[in-house]
Amino acid sequence: LFVTKKFLKRDGGRQALILSLVYILAVFVQGCSGPDGDEPAERLLISEVGSSYYRNTLRWFEVYNPTSTAQNLSQFELRSLALNESESVLVSSHTFSLPSATVRAGGFLILRAQTLTDYPQYAGEDTDYVVHIDDGLFRPYWANNGFLELLKVRGGGSVDFVTFGNNYEPTIIPSWEFPVTVMPSDVDDFGRSIGRDANMTDTNSASDWQLYDWPTLGGPNDVCGTDDADGDLIPDCNEQPGTTFSGMPLYEWGARAGQSDIFIEVDSIDSTNGGTLFLDEGVLPRKEALENVVAAFAAEGFSLHIDIGHLFDVNPSPNPSIRNMGGGEVIPYSSSIAFTPFNGQAGFYDYKKNYFNYRRSLLFHYAIFGTSAKADGTAGSGGMGEVMGNDFMVTAGGFGLNSTNAASENLLINYQSSAFMHELGDNLGLLHGGDEDLNDKPNYISTMNYTYVMDGLPDLDNNPGDRYYKVFALSCETALVDGSHDDPADFRLGFSNGTSIPLDVTNLDETKGLGRTSASVNDVVDYNCNGDLAETGVDVSATVGAALSAALLTDHDDWSNIILDFGAENVFSDLDQSPSLSRMQIQTNSILRFKHPINNDRGEYIIERPAPERFLRMIQNLKAKR
Amino acid sequence: MSCLHSTKRSLSYIMLAGWLLFGTAMAAKLDAYFGPNETNVVIELTKEGLVLGQTRIEPWPFVVPACDECELTVTQSLSLAGLTRTLSLSKSGTGTAPRWFFAQVLKPNERLPTGVVVRARESGVILERAGEQSTLGLGEQQSIDNCRYQLAWFERDTNQSIPATAGQPEVITEEPSASMQVIGWCQ
Numbered sequence: 064l065f066v067t068k069k070f071l072k073r074d075g076g077r078q079a080l081i082l083s084l085v086y087i088l089a090v091f092v093q094g095c096s097g098p099d100g101d102e103p104a105e106r107l108l109i110s111e112v113g114s115s116y117y118r119n120t121l122r123w124f125e126v127y128n129p130t131s132t133a134q135n136l137s138q139f140e141l142r143s144l145a146l147n148e149s150e151s152v153l154v155s156s157h158t159f160s161l162p163s164a165t166v167r168a169g170g171f172l173i174l175r176a177q178t179l180t181d182y183p184q185y186a187g188e189d190t191d192y193v194v195h196i197d198d199g200l201f202r203p204y205w206a207n208n209g210f211l212e213l214l215k216v217r218g219g220g221s222v223d224f225v226t227f228g229n230n231y232e233p234t235i236i237p238s239w240e241f242p243v244t245v246m247p248s249d250v251d252d253f254g255r256s257i258g259r260d261a262n263m264t265d266t267n268s269a270s271d272w273q274l275y276d277w278p279t280l281g282g283p284n285d286v287c288g289t290d291d292a293d294g295d296l297i298p299d300c301n302e303q304p305g306t307t308f309s310g311m312p313l314y315e316w317g318a319r320a321g322q323s324d325i326f327i328e329v330d331s332i333d334s335t336n337g338g339t340l341f342l343d344e345g346v347l348p349r350k351e352a353l354e355n356v357v358a359a360f361a362a363e364g365f366s367l368h369i370d371i372g373h374l375f376d377v378n379p380s381p382n383p384s385i386r387n388m389g390g391g392e393v394i395p396y397s398s399s400i401a402f403t404p405f406n407g408q409a410g411f412y413d414y415k416k417n418y419f420n421y422r423r424s425l426l427f428h429y430a431i432f433g434t435s436a437k438a439d440g441t442a443g444s445g446g447m448g449e450v451m452g453n454d455f456m457v458t459a460g461g462f463g464l465n466s467t468n469a470a471s472e473n474l475l476i477n478y479q480s481s482a483f484m485h486e487l488g489d490n491l492g493l494l495h496g497g498d499e500d501l502n503d504k505p506n507y508i509s510t511m512n513y514t515y516v517m518d519g520l521p522d523l524d525n526n527p528g529d530r531y532y533k534v535f536a537l538s539c540e541t542a543l544v545d546g547s548h549d550d551p552a553d554f555r556l557g558f559s560n561g562t563s564i565p566l567d568v569t570n571l572d573e574t575k576g577l578g579r580t581s582a583s584v585n586d587v588v589d590y591n592c593n594g595d596l597a598e599t600g601v602d603v604s605a606t607v608g609a610a611l612s613a614a615l616l617t618d619h620d621d622w623s624n625i626i627l628d629f630g631a632e633n634v635f636s637d638l639d640q641s642p643s644l645s646r647m648q649i650q651t652n653s654i655l656r657f658k659h660p661i662n663n664d665r666g667e668y669i670i671e672r673p674a675p676e677r678f679l680r681m682i683q684n685l686k687a688k689r
Numbered sequence: 690m691s692c693l694h695s696t697k698r699s700l701s702y703i704m705l706a707g708w709l710l711f712g713t714a715m716a717a718k719l720d721a722y723f724g725p726n727e728t729n730v731v732i733e734l735t736k737e738g739l740v741l742g743q744t745r746i747e748p749w750p751f752v753v754p755a756c757d758e759c760e761l762t763v764t765q766s767l768s769l770a771g772l773t774r775t776l777s778l779s780k781s782g783t784g785t786a787p788r789w790f791f792a793q794v795l796k797p798n799e800r801l802p803t804g805v806v807v808r809a810r811e812s813g814v815i816l817e818r819a820g821e822q823s824t825l826g827l828g829e830q831q832s833i834d835n836c837r838y839q840l841a842w843f844e845r846d847t848n849q850s851i852p853a854t855a856g857q858p859e860v861i862t863e864e865p866s867a868s869m870q871v872i873g874w875c876q
Binding site: 402436441442443444445446447448449450452462463474478481482485486489494495502503513516517534535537538547606609610612 | 722765767768769770771772796797798799800806808809810811817820860861862863864866
């Protein structure tokens with residue numbers, strides 16, 4: 064307008080009229096095209112679709128906002144095949160309203176089918192990372208055949224479309240000439256996905272889409288290969304410099320091909336409740352404690368990558384070298400926390416839902432340094448963890464841990480490191496007796512063993528029986544070598560290597576000590592506490608045997624049996640069978656980790672039942688008809 | 690004060706009689722709320738339980754400790770399963786010999802304030818002193834030297850893991866393999 068006035072004064076009305084018309088036209092064009100000139104105001108891309116086999120799987124797909132402005136999901140509708148499970152009806156086209164949720168510019172959002180009839184008590188809750196589709200009757204459905212179409216609520220019309228298997232057609236041309244043919248839908252394929260390439264190429268054709276062995280929920284489709292030779296569930300090529308996985312710079316965070324990488328996000332409850340209570344130091348992670356755990360794993364060839372956020376780092380940018388990948392944080396106060404909360408306890412999974420980024424779920428364990436495990440907030444159990452899972456917590460609130468003097472500070476650090484490693488061990492598939500629940504076996508020299516968790520592993524060259532005496536022969540109790548009140552630098556953490564010989568509590572050779580075949584001559588233990596350390600045929604069945612209700616005590620090779628695939632449990636058959644990794648499990652359970660409809664990976668899941676034959680036949684025969 | 694003490698003693702005798710008659714039937718885990726160490730601790734029996742200054746044990750169906758001008762000492766030791774804690778009353782200025790104690794043990798064994806070691810067994814505990822052992826079942830009493838021991842609570846948990854259910858990982862809660870509450874009265 065200023066320019067127009069200027070022209071009016073200088074050149075008269077003709078030029079001004081022309082410029083005004085140009086200006087009005089420009090404004091009009093901009094108003095029609097959106098904020099970036101050629102972008103429609105309402106635009107989202109379907110970026111990834113998870114494979115599904117069973118009819119009651121909570122199907123998921125992902126949308127991407129390619130525009131420079133945030134989009135509200137409620138501006139769109141979804142059209143797809145749909146299943147009414149309660150009435151066993153499959154329809155060839157159903158339009159779903161979508162909930163209000165922001166998809167930020169350049170951002171992703173996961174959309175999942177809501178549970179309907181199977182587990183209505185576990186109805187999903189929407190978060191910043193995932194929303195649920197629920198119209199009370201139908202849920203989106205697809206298997207090897209299907210389609211997804213985003214429609215604009217205002218004015219109608221197709222925003223984006225993908226068809227796979229059969230050649231379904233979108234609401235408005237241009238139609239696709241060929242469907243995507245790579246959507247897998249065998250039980251062994253469960254957990255894979257199809258997606259656009261990392262550039263989000265969109266030419267409305269099947270060539271935009273490809274098969275991914277690793278889904279990247281809530282992040283870019285940047286998986287660049289299928290090999291995982293080191294078995295850490297990260298594609299080897301995504302552990303190379305300059306690469307990302309689901310947008311996460313894993314190489315910068317320390318991941319490498321050829322090494323076993325374990326990622327953990329650690330949050331901690333604000334025990335001060337915003338500064339209104341005294342700090343409980345047991346609830347605040349100490350850097351030394353976490354570093355000691357990292358070192359214990361590194362000594363055995365495992366790379367532990369802990370993200371505690373800014374707790375040890377005042378700089379705003381993430382810095383993995385000081386355990387800050389930008390994820391860990393201090394979370395709001397609750398006096399008590401539990402996996403299955405009752406009587407006012409905070410729920411672990413509620414914290415996880417709100418403070419753990421969905422895209423990390425495939426790779427990261429999630430840990431909370433919590434307050435008390437007892438509902439009344441008083442000191443309770445020191446922790447708990449899923450076995451062969453990805454969630455654990457350390458709950459040392461009310462234990463009186465503090466740093467008021469050197470010995471107390473040592474205890475604080477040593478306790479945290481031991482408890483953290485112990486609970487992580489549960490996640491990695493280890494029990495209190497290694498591969499069994501039998502606790503306190505003297506020859507099972509592992510942080511998983513209660514005999515050695517609080518006081519650390521014994522020095523096999525210097526009074527190795529000191530921990531044993533404390534547990535089984537108090538009258539022989541001696542000062543502990545490198546115990547929990549001693550310098551954390553000397554405190555020994557670790558899992559067992561399984562090299563101890565079995566101990567028969569009715570016939571012990573005290574000269575063989577704790578049984579480590581590689582131990583020195585100093586590895587002797589006075590099992591019967593009579594002052595003679597060179598006896599054979601010692602019978603401690605009345606003490607050790609009676610306490611453990613066992614006669615033959617065996618070691619376990621923890622390190623060789625660590626299970627990195629925290630979704631490896633075979634949920635399809637016998638839950639009690641020994642866990643074993645298989646391609647099917649690796650592939651399928653990556654998605655089963657998301658089985659819980661309240662956006663976590665634990666708890667009741669939708670019981671998998673094969674789709675009835677007639678449904679499968681219907682799907683095979685269905686053609687989109689408009 | 691003397692009237693109060695007399696009342697307390699009478700109440701104690703009644704409780705003792707009840708305990709002798711129904712001790713085994715009354716076995717139940719006591720809720721202990723631990724306060725700080727205290728000198729000249731005031732001992733009271735209320736309808737909720739035993740009050741020792743800022744420390745409370747609820748309920749209290751046992752003989753009330755009688756101890757004037759006594760110190761209450763709270764000790765604790767850590768285990769992953771939780772805190773093992775001991776309360777002991779000793780006469781001020783008479784050293785550490787306890788007149789009474791209450792031990793809440795979350796470990797397979799523990800040295801009690803009297804020096805006696807208590808060990809968990811399949812059903813009940815063993816008291817051990819100088820190589821001599823005696824068994825103590827729930828609700829039973831045992832005398833060693835000049836102290837009488839009572840096992841108020843005993844629980845053995847042989848399986849600490851919560852088994853997996855369909856699609857739900859097994860969860861291990863750090864719990865003691867055995868937990869016990871032992872009370873001792875000493876002359």
